[in-house]
Every structure is written in C-alpha cells, then in structure tokens.
Amino acid sequence: MRVDVFTIFPDYLAPLELSLIGKARGTGALDLRATDLRDFTHDVHRTVDDTPYGGGPGMVMRPEPWGQALDTVLTPSSLLLVPSPAGRRFDQAMAHELALEEHLVFACGRYEGIDQRVLSHASGVCRVQEVSLGDYVLFGGEVAVLVVLEAVTRLLPGVLGNADSLLEESHAAGLLEAPMYTKPAEWRGHGVPEILRSGDHAKIARWRRDQALLRTAQQRPDLLKQCYDTLDKRDLATL
Numbered sequence: 544m545r546v547d548v549f550t551i552f553p554d555y556l557a558p559l560e561l562s563l564i565g566k567a568r569g570t571g572a573l574d575l576r577a578t579d580l581r582d583f584t585h586d587v588h589r590t591v592d593d594t595p596y597g598g599g600p601g602m603v604m605r606p607e608p609w610g611q612a613l614d615t616v617l618t619p620s621s622l623l624l625v626p627s628p629a630g631r632r633f634d635q636a637m638a639h640e641l642a643l644e645e646h647l648v649f650a651c652g653r654y655e656g657i658d659q660r661v662l663s664h665a666s667g668v669c670r671v672q673e674v675s676l677g678d679y680v681l682f683g684g685e686v687a688v689l690v691v692l693e694a695v696t697r698l699l700p701g702v703l704g705n706a707d708s709l710l711e712e713s714h715a716a717g718l719l720e721a722p723m724y725t726k727p728a729e730w731r732g733h734g735v736p737e738i739l740r741s742g743d744h745a746k747i748a749r750w751r752r753d754q755a756l757l758r759t760a761q762q763r764p765d766l767l768k769q770c771y772d773t774l775d776k777r778d779l780a781t782l
C-alpha cells in the first residue's frame with residue numbers, strides 16, 4: 544500500500560518510523576511518504592494560510608499549495624482522506640475497508656481547516672472522505688493520521704507475526720476481547736481463572752466467548768446491539 548501524507552509538520556509523523564509500522568515500511572508492505580506542504584509555496588514566508596472570507600476568528604489553509612501538492616499524487620484510484628471533526632467516524636470496520644486500498648492520501652489540516660474548494664476539486668479526480676476520530680477538536684489532522692495508519696497497517700498481510708490475533712482482538716467479531724493473563728499464576732494474591740490452566744481448549748474458547756459477551760454487555764452495550772443477530776442460543780444463554 545502506498546500512502547502519501549501532506550502536512551506542515553512532517554516531524555509529527557516520526558513515530559511512523561518505529562515498531563511494526565517501521566517494519567511494514569522495511570518489508571514494502573507500506574510505502575509511506577510524508578511531504579511538507581510548504582514545499583508547494585512560492586513566497587519567502589512559505590505562507591499556507593490566510594484570513595477567512597466572511598470574517599471570523601482564526602485562519603484558513605490556502606487552496607493553492609494544496610492544489611499543487613495533491614496534483615503530484617492523486618490519481619483516480621487514490622482515496623483522499625481528510626481528518627476533520629466533521630468526518631465519518633473512524634472504526635475497525637473502516638480500518639478494514641482502508642486496508643484494501645492501493646493508495647491513501649492524507650491531507651492534514653491546521654488552523655480552522657482547509658479551503659473547501661480543495662476537497663471539491665479533488666473529488667473531480669478521486670474519492671474524498673473526511674474522517675473523524677471522535678467528537679473533539681485537535682490542533683490538526685496529524686494525530687488522526689497516526690491513529691488511522693496504525694490501525695490500517697496492522698491489518699496489512701504479513702505485518703502482524705500471528706495473523707490469528709486479528710481474529711480474537713476487540714472489535715474483530717464486533718465484541719470486546721476476553722481478559723488476558725500470563726505468568727505468574729499467583730500475583731499479589733490474585734490468581735488466574737483455573738479454566739485457562741486446564742488445557743481444555745474447547746472449554747477455554749467457550750469461557751473466552753462468554754467473557755467477551757459479558758464484558759461487551761457491561762462496557763459497550765451499543766456494540767452488542769449491533770451484533771445481536773449474530774449471537775447463537777449458547778451466547779444468549781450467557782447474557
């Protein structure tokens with residue numbers, strides 16, 4: 544997967560050199576390029592913003608640098624993602640959708656946002672999707688890019704050593720995952736559920752399913768409602 548990120552703070556994306564994302568870049572699973580939007584300005588101050596038409600507080604990002612920057616990468620097969628408080632709520636289902644894309648382009652806004660004509664113009668070239676992490680406002684889109692890219696990269700083939708862990712993790716089957724334990728068997732007076740040390744894999748799988756159902760019912764009843772139709776009689780007996 545090819546990913547282009549345009550930002551006025553490319554160093555913000557330095558964490559993408561680390562850990563599994565760094566490995567994904569090394570293996571070629573992820574071809575990631577972060578570009579400074581100011582490279583597409585032509586004045587001595589490298590200006591990327593200006594006052595808003597209609598007045599109001601703050602500054603708006605100018606369309607010209609964005610137009611020239613996006614011209615260098617967008618093709619009809621690209622998906623332009625614009626982090627925004629007004630965007631589609633990012634979730635695991637969207638992460639799976641994005642992991643199937645061949646080319647993601649992120650436009651990281653700052654200030655009061657990007658001139659709307661940039662998105663309108665780009666929609667004549669490729670698909671454009673505003674994306675939100677949640678109902679709160681950040682200083683810019685870079686943090687959203689870090690989150691989206693981590694969630695998507697771990698879904699790319701070959702990135703996670705054990706792909707099976709994708710099957711059991713929270714939100715994988717619409718449920719939160721069961722609580723996990725490791726050695727020692729006794730820690731500060733706290734033991735480990737005996738079933739997990741029984742070696743009976745069928746019973747362990749059932750216990751984990753039950754725990755996932757109960758944990759989801761307690762902490763995220765909204766998720767349980769979404770997947771209720773997929774539950775079988777044994778699941779319903781647990782609830």
Ligand SMILES: Nc1nc2cc(Br)ccc2s1
Binds near residue numbers: 651652654675680682
């Ligand atoms: N939740 C979010 N807040 C913001 C603010 C700016 Br400025 C740009 C993108 C985003 S995504």
